Amino acid sequence: MDRPSRKAALVVWVESAKTLTGCPDCGVIAVSAGRREVELIDAPVYATPARLVWRKRRWRCQDVDCLRGVFTEQNPTVAAPRALLTRRCIAWGVRQMRRENLSLQGLARQLGVDWHTAWKAIRPLLEQAAADERRFTGVKTLGVDEHIWHHVNPARRGPKALTGMVDLTRNAKGAVQARLLDLVPGRTGKAYAGWLADRSDQFRRGIEVAPLDPFAGYKNAIDEQLEDATAVLDAFHVVRLGTAAVDEVRRRVQQDTLGHRGRKGDPLYGIRRVLQSGAENLTPNQSRRLERVITADPRHEEVFLAYQCAQELRAAYQHHDLKAGRRIALKVLDSFHSCPVPEIARLGRTLRRWRQAFLAYFTTGRANNGGTEAINGLIELARRVARGFRNRENYRLRMLLIGGGLDGHLPT
Structure with missing residues (x-):
C-alpha cells in the first residue's frame, strides 16, 4: 500500500x-x-x-x-x-x-x-x-448486440468482439431503463445461446420480447432457448439497411454514368447527404437540388426510386398509428422483392426472410434495441476514459458496474 x-x-x-x-x-x-x-x-x-x-x-x-x-x-x-x-x-x-x-x-x-x-x-x-442470480429477476425484454472490446491482435488478447445482453424491460411508467446484464466472448449465436442456457428456466420463461439486430446467429439462439419469446428486428438497423441500399444504388449509377467514384462536382456525389435524410427534413433548397440532379439524366431515376423505397420503409416506423404502420410494412414486404432496382429487391428478400421479426415491432409496442445501443455507447466511453483494458474479466466487471447491471447489489 x-x-x-x-x-x-x-x-x-x-x-x-x-x-x-x-x-x-x-x-x-x-x-x-x-x-x-x-x-x-x-x-x-x-x-x-x-x-x-x-x-x-x-x-x-x-x-x-x-x-x-x-x-x-x-x-x-x-x-x-x-x-x-x-x-x-x-x-x-x-x-x-x-x-x-x-x-x-x-x-x-x-x-x-x-x-x-x-x-x-x-x-x-x-x-x-x-454472481448474484437475483440480478436477472423480472427481466421481460432482453436485448442483445455485439460489442467491440479491443482492436489489437486477437492471438494475444482473445476475441475482439463480445456479445452483450441488456435488460430492456419497461418500468411502471412505460419507460425503458436499460441495464447491462452480462458480456461473453465472441459475436456468435453459440455465445448467446450458451449464456441463455446457463440461466434458470424461470428466467428463460419470463422473457417475452427479444429485440435484436438482423444477425441470424442471435435469431437462432432465441429460437432455441427462448421458445416463448417474440423476436423483434430493431427498427434503427432496418432503416439503416434501407439507407445503405440507396447509397449502393447511387455509387453504382455513378460508375455507370461517369466511370469513376464520386468526386467533388459530380451531381450524384453532391446529393449523397440529401439521400441519407428523411424527405420531411429536407429544406426547399435541398428538395430543388435533388429534383435537379434526378431529372438531369434518365439513368438517375434508379436512385430516386431507391430513395422513395427507403422513405416508405421509414414511414412504416414513423407512423403514429401502429396498425397503419403495419399496413405500410406489409406493403413493403409485398413489393420490395420485385423492385427493378436490384439493391432494393435484395433488401426486400432480406425483409421477407425476417418477416415475423420485422412485423413484430408493430405488435410489441415498438420494442427495439435502442437501449442496448445506448449501453454500448456508455461502456465505449468508459473504455476510452480508462485507455484500454488488458484483462477481460476485469473489463466485464467494470462494464457491468457502469452499465447498471450491479445496481442494488453493491454498497451505497
Whole structure:
C-alpha cells in the first residue's frame, strides 16, 4: 500500500468505546492487552486523501484452557479484517466509478494509493454482485448486440468482439431503463445461446420480447432457448439497411454514368447527404437540388426510386398509428422483392426472410434495441476514459458496474 506522508493526507484517529468483551471462542470476559494502531485508507475529505488510524483494542482471554490467547477487536461496519480500505471508502469508490464514470487510475489517484490497491479492494464486491442470480429477476425484454472490446491482435488478447445482453424491460411508467446484464466472448449465436442456457428456466420463461439486430446467429439462439419469446428486428438497423441500399444504388449509377467514384462536382456525389435524410427534413433548397440532379439524366431515376423505397420503409416506423404502420410494412414486404432496382429487391428478400421479426415491432409496442445501443455507447466511453483494458474479466466487471447491471447489489 502506498502511504503518503501525513503532511499530504488528512489523518483521523479513532477508537471504540470501552465495553465488556467476551472471548470469541469460549465467551469468558477478556481483559485489556493494550492497543494496536492500524492505518486504513478512507474516502477523501475536501479533495484531500484521508487516512483513518484506528487504535484497536487488544484483549486477552482469562481462561487458561482456551487456545485463543490474545485477540484484536474487529468492526465489519468500519473495515473488513485485514482490509486496507474502509467500507466507506470502497462504497465511495464504487459510486464514483458508477455515477461519475471515473477511471480506476483516477480513483486511485484521489485516494493516494496504487491502482492495484484500489482494485484489490473493489473487485471482490463486484464479483460477489455479478454472481448474484437475483440480478436477472423480472427481466421481460432482453436485448442483445455485439460489442467491440479491443482492436489489437486477437492471438494475444482473445476475441475482439463480445456479445452483450441488456435488460430492456419497461418500468411502471412505460419507460425503458436499460441495464447491462452480462458480456461473453465472441459475436456468435453459440455465445448467446450458451449464456441463455446457463440461466434458470424461470428466467428463460419470463422473457417475452427479444429485440435484436438482423444477425441470424442471435435469431437462432432465441429460437432455441427462448421458445416463448417474440423476436423483434430493431427498427434503427432496418432503416439503416434501407439507407445503405440507396447509397449502393447511387455509387453504382455513378460508375455507370461517369466511370469513376464520386468526386467533388459530380451531381450524384453532391446529393449523397440529401439521400441519407428523411424527405420531411429536407429544406426547399435541398428538395430543388435533388429534383435537379434526378431529372438531369434518365439513368438517375434508379436512385430516386431507391430513395422513395427507403422513405416508405421509414414511414412504416414513423407512423403514429401502429396498425397503419403495419399496413405500410406489409406493403413493403409485398413489393420490395420485385423492385427493378436490384439493391432494393435484395433488401426486400432480406425483409421477407425476417418477416415475423420485422412485423413484430408493430405488435410489441415498438420494442427495439435502442437501449442496448445506448449501453454500448456508455461502456465505449468508459473504455476510452480508462485507455484500454488488458484483462477481460476485469473489463466485464467494470462494464457491468457502469452499465447498471450491479445496481442494488453493491454498497451505497
